[in-house]
Amino acid sequence: MLKLEARPQPSQAMSVASPLIALAITVLIGIGLFVLLGKDPVRGLQVFFVEPVKSVYALSEVGVKAVPLVLIALGLAVCYRSNLWNIGAEGQYILGALAGGWVAMQATAETSRWIVLAILLAGVLGGVLWAAIVALLRDRFNTSEILVSLMLVYVAEQLLAYLVYGPWKDPQGYNFPQTITFATVTQIPRLMAGSRLNIGLLVALAAVVLSWLFLFRTYRGFQLQVGGLAPAAARYAGFSSRTALWTALLVSGGMAGLAGALEAAGPLRQLTPFVPAGYGFAAIIVAFVGRLHPVGIVFSAVLMSMFYIGGELAQSRLGLPKALTGVFQGLLLFTLLACDTLIHYRVRWKAAARPVAAPTTATATVKEA
Amino acid sequence: MESLALLLAATLNAGTVLALAGLGLLVNERAGIVNLGAEGMMLVAAIAGFATAVHTGSDVLAFAAGIGAGALMAAAFGVLVIWLNTNQYASGLALSLFGAGFSAFVGIRYTQEKLGPRPSFAIPGLADIPLVGPALFRQHPMVYLAVALTLALAWFLYRSRAGLVLRAVGESPESAHALGYPVRRLRLAAVMAGGGLCGLAGAYISVVYTPLWVEGMTAGKGWIALALTTFATWRPARVLLGAYLFGGVTMLQFHLQGEGVEIPSQVLSMLPYLATIVVLVLISRNPTWIRINMPASLGKPFFPGG
Amino acid sequence: MNHPVSKRSLFKLAGWSSLAAAAALVGCGKKEEPPAAAPTAAAPASAPAAAEPLKAAWIYVGPVGDAGWSYAHDLGRKEVEAEFGDKVKTTIVEKVPEGADAERVIRDLAAQGNKVIFATSFGYMEPMLKVASEFPDVKFEHATGYKTAPNMRIYDAKFFEDTYLAGMIAGSMTKTNTLGFVGSFPIPEVLRNINAFTLGAQAVNPKIKTKVVWVSTWFDPPKETEAAQSLINGGADVLLQNTDSTAVLQTAEKNGKYAFGWDSDMSAFATKAHLGSAVANWGGYYKKTIKEVMDGTWKTERTVWGVKEGQNDLIKVSDAVPEDIRKKVDEIKAQMKAGTFEVFKGPVVDNTGKERLAKDATGDQDWRDKIDFYVKGVEGKIPAAK
Numbered sequence A: 001m002l003k004l005e006a007r008p009q010p011s012q013a014m015s016v017a018s019p020l021i022a023l024a025i026t027v028l029i030g031i032g033l034f035v036l037l038g039k040d041p042v043r044g045l046q047v048f049f050v051e052p053v054k055s056v057y058a059l060s061e062v063g064v065k066a067v068p069l070v071l072i073a074l075g076l077a078v079c080y081r082s083n084l085w086n087i088g089a090e091g092q093y094i095l096g097a098l099a100g101g102w103v104a105m106q107a108t109a110e111t112s113r114w115i116v117l118a119i120l121l122a123g124v125l126g127g128v129l130w131a132a133i134v135a136l137l138r139d140r141f142n143t144s145e146i147l148v149s150l151m152l153v154y155v156a157e158q159l160l161a162y163l164v165y166g167p168w169k170d171p172q173g174y175n176f177p178q179t180i181t182f183a184t185v186t187q188i189p190r191l192m193a194g195s196r197l198n199i200g201l202l203v204a205l206a207a208v209v210l211s212w213l214f215l216f217r218t219y220r221g222f223q224l225q226v227g228g229l230a231p232a233a234a235r236y237a238g239f240s241s242r243t244a245l246w247t248a249l250l251v252s253g254g255m256a257g258l259a260g261a262l263e264a265a266g267p268l269r270q271l272t273p274f275v276p277a278g279y280g281f282a283a284i285i286v287a288f289v290g291r292l293h294p295v296g297i298v299f300s301a302v303l304m305s306m307f308y309i310g311g312e313l314a315q316s317r318l319g320l321p322k323a324l325t326g327v328f329q330g331l332l333l334f335t336l337l338a339c340d341t342l343i344h345y346r347v348r349w350k351a352a353a354r355p356v357a358a359p360t361t362a363t364a365t366v367k368e369a
Numbered sequence B: 001m002e003s004l005a006l007l008l009a010a011t012l013n014a015g016t017v018l019a020l021a022g023l024g025l026l027v028n029e030r031a032g033i034v035n036l037g038a039e040g041m042m043l044v045a046a047i048a049g050f051a052t053a054v055h056t057g058s059d060v061l062a063f064a065a066g067i068g069a070g071a072l073m074a075a076a077f078g079v080l081v082i083w084l085n086t087n088q089y090a091s092g093l094a095l096s097l098f099g100a101g102f103s104a105f106v107g108i109r110y111t112q113e114k115l116g117p118r119p120s121f122a123i124p125g126l127a128d129i130p131l132v133g134p135a136l137f138r139q140h141p142m143v144y145l146a147v148a149l150t151l152a153l154a155w156f157l158y159r160s161r162a163g164l165v166l167r168a169v170g171e172s173p174e175s176a177h178a179l180g181y182p183v184r185r186l187r188l189a190a191v192m193a194g195g196g197l198c199g200l201a202g203a204y205i206s207v208v209y210t211p212l213w214v215e216g217m218t219a220g221k222g223w224i225a226l227a228l229t230t231f232a233t234w235r236p237a238r239v240l241l242g243a244y245l246f247g248g249v250t251m252l253q254f255h256l257q258g259e260g261v262e263i264p265s266q267v268l269s270m271l272p273y274l275a276t277i278v279v280l281v282l283i284s285r286n287p288t289w290i291r292i293n294m295p296a297s298l299g300k301p302f303f304p305g306g
Numbered sequence C: 001m002n003h004p005v006s007k008r009s010l011f012k013l014a015g016w017s018s019l020a021a022a023a024a025l026v027g028c029g030k031k032e033e034p035p036a037a038a039p040t041a042a043a044p045a046s047a048p049a050a051a052e053p054l055k056a057a058w059i060y061v062g063p064v065g066d067a068g069w070s071y072a073h074d075l076g077r078k079e080v081e082a083e084f085g086d087k088v089k090t091t092i093v094e095k096v097p098e099g100a101d102a103e104r105v106i107r108d109l110a111a112q113g114n115k116v117i118f119a120t121s122f123g124y125m126e127p128m129l130k131v132a133s134e135f136p137d138v139k140f141e142h143a144t145g146y147k148t149a150p151n152m153r154i155y156d157a158k159f160f161e162d163t164y165l166a167g168m169i170a171g172s173m174t175k176t177n178t179l180g181f182v183g184s185f186p187i188p189e190v191l192r193n194i195n196a197f198t199l200g201a202q203a204v205n206p207k208i209k210t211k212v213v214w215v216s217t218w219f220d221p222p223k224e225t226e227a228a229q230s231l232i233n234g235g236a237d238v239l240l241q242n243t244d245s246t247a248v249l250q251t252a253e254k255n256g257k258y259a260f261g262w263d264s265d266m267s268a269f270a271t272k273a274h275l276g277s278a279v280a281n282w283g284g285y286y287k288k289t290i291k292e293v294m295d296g297t298w299k300t301e302r303t304v305w306g307v308k309e310g311q312n313d314l315i316k317v318s319d320a321v322p323e324d325i326r327k328k329v330d331e332i333k334a335q336m337k338a339g340t341f342e343v344f345k346g347p348v349v350d351n352t353g354k355e356r357l358a359k360d361a362t363g364d365q366d367w368r369d370k371i372d373f374y375v376k377g378v379e380g381k382i383p384a385a386k
Helices: A012-036 A041-049 A056-081 A089-106 A115-141 A145-165 A200-217 A219-229 A231-236 A241-268 A279-289 A294-318 A323-344 A361-367 B002-030 B038-056 B059-083 B088-110 B132-137 B141-159 B161-171 B173-178 B183-209 B221-231 B236-258 B265-284 B287-293 C007-029 C037-041 C069-087 C100-111 C122-134 C159-173 C188-204 C221-233 C247-254 C283-295 C323-338 C365-369
Strands: A002-006 A345-349 C054-059 C088-093 C116-119 C139-143 C152-157 C178-183 C209-214 C238-241 C258-263 C274-280 C302-305 C312-315 C355-357
Touching: A012 A041, A012 A323, A041 A294, A056 A089, A056 A200, A056 A219, A056 A241, A056 A279, A056 A294, A056 C100, A089 A115, A089 A145, A089 A241, A089 A279, A115 A145, A115 A241, A115 B265, A145 B221, A145 B265, A200 A219, A200 A241, A200 A294, A219 A231, A219 A241, A231 A241, A241 A279, A241 C100, A279 A294, A279 A323, A279 B088, A294 A323, A294 C088, A294 C100, A323 A345, A323 B059, A323 B088, B002 B038, B002 B132, B002 B141, B002 B161, B002 B183, B002 B221, B002 B236, B002 C221, B038 B059, B038 B088, B038 B183, B038 B221, B059 B088, B059 B183, B141 B161, B141 B183, B141 B236, B161 B173, B161 B183, B173 B183, B183 B221, B183 C221, B221 B236, B221 B265, B236 B265, B236 C209, B236 C221, B265 C209, C054 C069, C054 C100, C054 C283, C069 C088, C069 C258, C069 C283, C088 C100, C100 C116, C100 C122, C116 C122, C116 C283, C122 C139, C122 C152, C139 C283, C159 C178, C159 C188, C159 C238, C159 C258, C159 C274, C159 C312, C159 C323, C178 C188, C178 C221, C188 C209, C188 C365, C209 C221, C221 C238, C221 C247, C238 C247, C247 C258, C283 C302
Parallel strands: C054 C088, C054 C116, C116 C139, C139 C152, C152 C302, C178 C209, C178 C238, C238 C258, C258 C274
Antiparallel strands: A002 A345, C274 C312
């Protein structure tokens, strides 16, 4: 029978191959699904893997979708590496959009172009504020950050609704729930004509580099991760878990808030109850599929965006239902998690059911990465 | 007075969904496993239950199908996290995502199906007591079952030998392993039992609570159930209380709106979530309380012989 | 989470890199290309052969199977298919979020050669306006909005007419003189419906009051159930909703109260509680539009159809409704069809006692667009209203 056997060393070949195998399995299941639905599987794969990247415009749309995912996931990766489970990035994103949007609404025709900077800064502050509630309650009262951050998502949604239905409602908007359209001067500068891609892309790429440096080249980043991995060791080394708590949560809140402000003053141009588009939750998956590594997050965010856009295209090109996208995303994540096992274990044929050789604790923990 | 009694009745009904799922997740977490896939399991169970009810007309079979679907999903999750040692949080999220997509996908042909009127229930004699009668004794049997399950689970965890073993597996899998218990198989059993209960909650939603199928119909109830376990410091009776409390605040905010209270509905809609945060703070401000009750190995993988 | 700070973690990522490298390279290589080329690239379909079908696309905010709003629009699309057969090719995209994603979906549909695109939710207004300026040859149709362009027009329905008829029935069937309304969002359209429902009921029963509960969603069956239950607990015994599922109707059935179907025929979901279904038939407008696009007579305008044009109707009125009330409803319906009945006719007084429409004045389109109050008899205050 098939048995898993621990490898003495995590397999480097497998760590490269695992995402590819996972993708291959997902594709195979996908082909099966397409055939089952009576659709041409080649055409089916095309809409998910070719059409979203086949032209500059299509690629730029992948970018538009991926930028918020990358920003939020980078922040979450810092959190998760510190063993802090912020799953309320969606709420922090909304607060960022609210704060950034508020600044954008103050702009008039005479306002300087630099207001964009203020908008983004306000966005960061909004996200930081929302995450600070989580950090404060965790720090002072030991309240679970998973639950508080999640509950605050619902609160943020209602806060947004209250503002756009009430005090911030566009007086000329026929009582529809929307703010005024922001003045042109607040538009986040676009990278090229004819595309919605804006400097958010550069901000996201800079954030990738910065968070890589922070995580792997700074003492503070090192402290955070040690605290996440081995709290006892961190205490022994004199690393403050409180500092780690605040840093990780505020960084992730700020990143989500930044993404919110970029979205509000970028493609949206006004606040409506539809600001939350699920980026905060999707970014959790992006962070994990990217293995909590800044570069990995970029690739997984791009793949995730391709799936989203492919899901739209599958409807308009092939008449397939939207639900298929969710099935694919879930499958990919499942198979990836399963395939990652192969980095640390190998599959062996065994005649008898012998107990699995125990991996050492060291390799075992590395496994989780 | 009468409106209070009715509020109570609605609260019990709304709380039952949360209680069933919350108790299931409690069983998981008592064994040391956090399953963020509750929402996915509930959705798949909801469509499984609904489809079964449509085809067979039997609620009992529908609940069984829901339990089966939930347990099956949980088993897939369990094999991943227990044997392949994948990250519990990520695997749970994958389960949620897959469950939402899969249920929507297979449910397409059921969106226009309808179930006939569900029979009403009344406990003879008691149901006719003024005020409290209709509130307490005219509920769907599942409402009483949730209470019974809570008591049974409390007995199981704290009074039975098997419950002691389960808690040991969650507290210290290494010691349980050293004592010769099959830790991984026990954990899988707990995960599947928990999935089954989440499945029962899902089927209750689509067959009884709102007898219809639409995709995404659990609308976040799985996440609330997840919050309940911590809220309840992993005690069954408190899960039930927490479920009723959350259901009660939800119904109360609708009640206040209906009475024309001059508070913006958006602010009222925040109430259940703000109330949850406040109670969480009150509970967890005493760290020893949490530490005493929280299964020590919660969320951590276990390597036999490690 | 162990993350060895090493080249190995980078090496791991090579798997991902190889995956996306191709895409990235393609992206870099093509950067010299004029970016605007992409959307127009798919335009050559502008000189279609005579036999080529007209491509039309619909964008829905909910799942097609919601039994409510999106479902009703899709029934309209199916009428188009039935009417024009091979001469049209229809496409749908469901569950499109009303934000940044909508713009991409609309642009893609236009680039794919669809000659007319229907966006069926308010939140698509701004994105559609943006895309409309890029595709002058494509006709854009937006439901429930207020902004137009040379190639974008708007259409809406007079839901307040069928809710008024529903109100008449509700007013005669209630024993508690209390009606309940499960509201989605306090936008003018929904406020019009709440007011029309109340006015209709008051026309047959002056003692009527209406309780309103907002659920802040178009579609969340358990929440709709809970809202309906709390209205019933508060004494309401006839309910109406403008949310999209059958949950409110089913909750009324369970409690032995009355309610109405909304958007589509929901009579099968509750045999006893169902008093009638306030339906929208979008097919008529869609067929007219397709014909205009084919004939080249399409022009920007605002279409708001109601009972008169067959756009709205109250159907499947229950046998439980007394004969004389059914007669009265039929009379008013006939007047609506003849165009002689106005739902909003002065004096209209709001629930703070302020006169909103003077005696004998009628609420015109602009008045109806800006409605922001509850009429007398509706309890409470509009959420977040100043």
